[in-house]
Amino acid sequence: MGLVLDLYRPGRSWLHRLDPRVKLWGVALGLILAFLLPSAAAQALLLLAVLLLLRSNGIKWDALRWLWRQIRFLFLLILCLQPFFTSAGETLFALGPLRLTLGGATHALGLALRVLSMSFITGGFLFTTEQRQLVRAFVRLGFPYPWGLTLSLTLRFLPAISSLFGTVREAQAARGWVAEGNIFRRAREYLPVLIAVTIGALRMGDQLTLALAARGLGTAAERTTWRDIEMRPADWRALVGMSAAFLVVAAVNAG
Amino acid sequence: MDKKTISVEQLTFAYPPLVVGGTPEPLFHGLELTVAAGQSLAVVGRSGSGKSTLTHILAGLAPRYTGGELTGEVRIGGRDLAAEPPAPTAVGVLFQDAATQLFTSAVEDEVAWGLEALGTAPTEIGPVVMDALRKFGLLEVSKRPPWALSGGQQKRLALASLWALRPRVWLLDEPLGGLDPAGRVEVLAALTQLRQEGVTQLFTTARVTRGSWEDSAALLTGGALTAPATWDSLHAQHARLVAAGLLCPAASWARLERSARAPGSRLALEARHLRYAYPDGPAVLHGLDLRIPQGQFVAVIGPNGAGKSTLIRHFNGLLRPTSGSLQVMERKSRGLSVGELARQVGFLFQRPEQQLFATTVREELAYGVRQLRLSNVEKRVERSLARFGLSEIAGRPPAILSYGSQRAVTLAALAALETPILVLDEPTVGLDGRGWAQLLEWVAERRAAGTTIIVVTHELALAARADRVLALRAGRIAADGPPDAVLSQFVGEE
CATH class of the missing domain: 3.40.50.300 (P-loop containing nucleotide triphosphate hydrolases)
Incomplete structure (x- = not known):
């Protein structure tokens, strides 16, 4: 499977319809909360709340499973290695210098769940937000249009370059190309692929320049927007609700 | 617009040299071209003859964005392109590889993009987008990302995006190239429909097969265009078409x-x-x-x-x-x-020129032979270079060769594996x-x-x-x- 950057899952749910700026605010609060919550149990509750929110807004298990597959390695790595770097409380297991403690294991679980929560918070935003809306959100937040366009083009062309990478790698493999050995040797062996991909990407960039110019980028007219984003009363209510919930949880946590 | 909608006089053009200190190689030598309003002309030329460059010049993109030296006069609707590029409402250009000219994340946004760039009132954009999608049979895929479409659908989307701006002149660079038979049928139907609207069209092709919408055809050979002729009279010049590299000889x-x-x-x-x-x-x-x-x-x-x-x-x-x-x-x-x-098993992939990476043609041919640890590397490479007529350019980087030469290099690299x-x-x-x-x-x-x-x-x-x-x-x-x-x-x- 190639690089997937368009994670959007079409839908008409409350979360889908929410103004992307409010969703960005929600993501920021969620990420801060993930950092603030100290215990594994609190992290598990946050994760559960995020998953319930996504499921109740029509995000299917398939999408959630896909995201889990992307991060499960990191999750398991933290879960397995972190306990040996933190020692606290009762020793559960010892082998030479390695010591697994209850405190270390709980800390690792909390850390791994934090990574999981943060991934699903960000993933949930991308699952429910069209790229066009994402770009509009940045532009309406004050970023210049060329920045938004650059983000959009990156999201559009990275999969194309990833696909080119796959094609070239297969073509070179059919000529006996292999990448094996230590990291330096592998890096050198990747040159036939990387050079060909770079040439292809530069050509793509040239074509894109011409295509943008031919369609009127940089013309004197002031750019308009079809279906611009607007804050509705429901968006304001969500903004206030999210902020209030955050303050309550943060206050309880501090108390 | 002027009666002579497209008018080119004494055109010469050369891209900047690809190597430092190199000499620019002129692509056109006093090229003359006229297409009257509402007419359709096919420019027929082999790979590397300058077809794409000609469309880029007529669209005001070359030399403005590509670099290069241009002399002569190029006018669209009477306006000199040297003074200012044509507006997207005057000239629409379809690129050979339509996928590279689609840059948004949804089909309907692609059609809307040009209208937004021109400052069209938001309330007017929706109806035009819907009209364009309906006309080019894309309503059912309006929410899909352009990169998920078939080749034929991508070309139709590029056409729909241009049509939304209502250009009076259409420049179509190999509109049927790279498509499977189903895609060709789809795009041909769209082009025929456009032709019936009476727009002015210039399209390029490397295939001498008549479409159903063009009025006449001219050969692009040796940096100049022949006088426009009917397809029937063009077909009658079989030997000339073979010599120009456009038809495969019967032999x-x-x-x-x-x-x-x-x-x-x-x-x-x-x-x-x-x-x-x-x-x-x-x-x-x-x-x-x-x-x-x-x-x-x-x-x-x-x-x-x-x-x-x-x-x-x-x-x-x-x-x-x-x-x-x-x-x-x-x-x-x-x-x-x-x-x-x-x-x-020797394998030739689709678009094999994408795999070229070496600093010289000779190295490109030797790569597979060495990687597979085959014997007689030099003999195999020299034999293959000679077989495909590449000996003279064996020291040049394959990435800067013409498309036709690059394809020959890929065949030669495969042949060397025997x-x-x-x-x-x-x-x-x-x-x-x-x-x-x-x-x-x-x-x-x-x-x-x-x-x-x-x-x-x-x-x-x-x-x-x-x-x-x-x-x-x-x-x-x-x-x-x-x-x-x-x-x-x-x-x-x-």
């Missing part, structure tokens, strides 16, 4: 036919109940049984999604059967690496007459030498010259036998 076809020989008694490839499903996807091949004797020339045909490319990617180990087995030169492929299989089996995936896409001739003659040589050849193709003329045609449909063998028998069944479908 090349005859050589391919004469190269036929009886296949050997041993098997080159044998698949038993071969089934394949992509990870997390449905099955693409459903238990194929297939025996290809050594020395046989097999054409694999079938509609898009039939499983043709999936099948042949098993032959060199890029894919492994989900179940069932495959033997290559009477050895089980399961235990063999891609590299080991590459010693037996494998007993050749697998060619859509090898004729993007070839002009000269490229066809080069390919056919090489295939004829290999066939006469007893190489097993498997070609995936939509070109029925090529399939008709094979020993055997294998037709796939929905991952199953729908027909398998001599060309006459199989093709008569499949002509309508393909």
Whole structure:
């Protein structure tokens, strides 16, 4: 499977319809909360709340499973290695210098769940937000249009370059190309692929320049927007609700 | 707009040299061109003749964004392009590779983008977008990302995006190039519809086959255009078209036919109940049984999604059967690496020029030979350079060669491996007459030498010259036998 950057899952749910700026605010609060919550149990509750929110807004298990597959390695790595770097409380297991403690294991679980929560918070935003809306959100937040366009083009062309990478790698493999050995040797062996991909990407960039110019980028007219984003009363209510919930949880946590 | 909507006088153009200190090589020498309002002209030229550059100049993109030196006068609707580029409402340009001109994440946004750039009132954009999508048959895919569309749909989307701006002049660079038969039919219908609206069109092509919408055609050869003529009179100049590299000479076809020989008694490839499903996807091949004797020339045909490319990617180990087995030169492929299989199976990918990376043509040819640890590296490389007429440019970087030369380099790199089996995936896409001739003659040589050849193709003329045609449909063998028998069944479908 190639690089997937368009994670959007079409839908008409409350979360889908929410103004992307409010969703960005929600993501920021969620990420801060993930950092603030100290215990594994609190992290598990946050994760559960995020998953319930996504499921109740029509995000299917398939999408959630896909995201889990992307991060499960990191999750398991933290879960397995972190306990040996933190020692606290009762020793559960010892082998030479390695010591697994209850405190270390709980800390690792909390850390791994934090990574999981943060991934699903960000993933949930991308699952429910069209790229066009994402770009509009940045532009309406004050970023210049060329920045938004650059983000959009990156999201559009990275999969194309990833696909080119796959094609070239297969073509070179059919000529006996292999990448094996230590990291330096592998890096050198990747040159036939990387050079060909770079040439292809530069050509793509040239074509894109011409295509943008031919369609009127940089013309004197002031750019308009079809279906611009607007804050509705429901968006304001969500903004206030999210902020209030955050303050309550943060206050309880501090108390 | 002026009666002479497109007017070019005494045009010369040269790109900046690709190497430091190099001399610019002029592409056009006093080119003259006139297209009256509402007329349609086909510019016919072989690869590298300057067709794309001509459309870029007429669209005001070259030399403005490409660099290069231009002399002469280019006018669209009476306006001199040297003074200012034409507005997107005056000139619309369809690029050869439509995928590169689609840059948003949804089909409807793509159509809206140009209107937004021109400052169209938001309330007016919606109806125009819907009209354009309806006109080009894209309503059902309006929410999909452009990169998920078929080649034909991508070209239609690019046309819809241009149509939304209502340009009076359309520049279409190989609008039917690189498309499968179904895609060609789709785009041809869209172009015919455009023609009926009476817009001015200039389109380029490397194929001398008449479309149903153009009024006349002119040859682009030697940096100049011939006087526009009817297609019938153009066709009558067969020898000239062959000399210009636009038509494949009959002798090349005859050589391919004469190269036929009886296949050997041993098997080159044998698949038993071969089934394949992509990870997390449905099955693409459903238990194929297939025996290809050594020395046989097999054409694999079938509609898009039939499983043709999936099948042949098993032959060199890029894919492994989900179940069932495959033997290559009477050895089980399961235990063999891609590299080991590459010693037996030479593989030409679609758009093979994408794999070129070396600093010289000679190095490019030597790469595979060295990687596979084959003997006589130098002899193989020199033989292959000479065979494809590349000796003179053996020291040049392949990336800066013309498209036609790059295709020759990819064939030469494959030929240098001298494998007993050749697998060619859509090898004729993007070839002009000269490229066809080069390919056919090489295939004829290999066939006469007893190489097993498997070609995936939509070109029925090529399939008709094979020993055997294998037709796939929905991952199953729908027909398998001599060309006459199989093709008569499949002509309508393909």
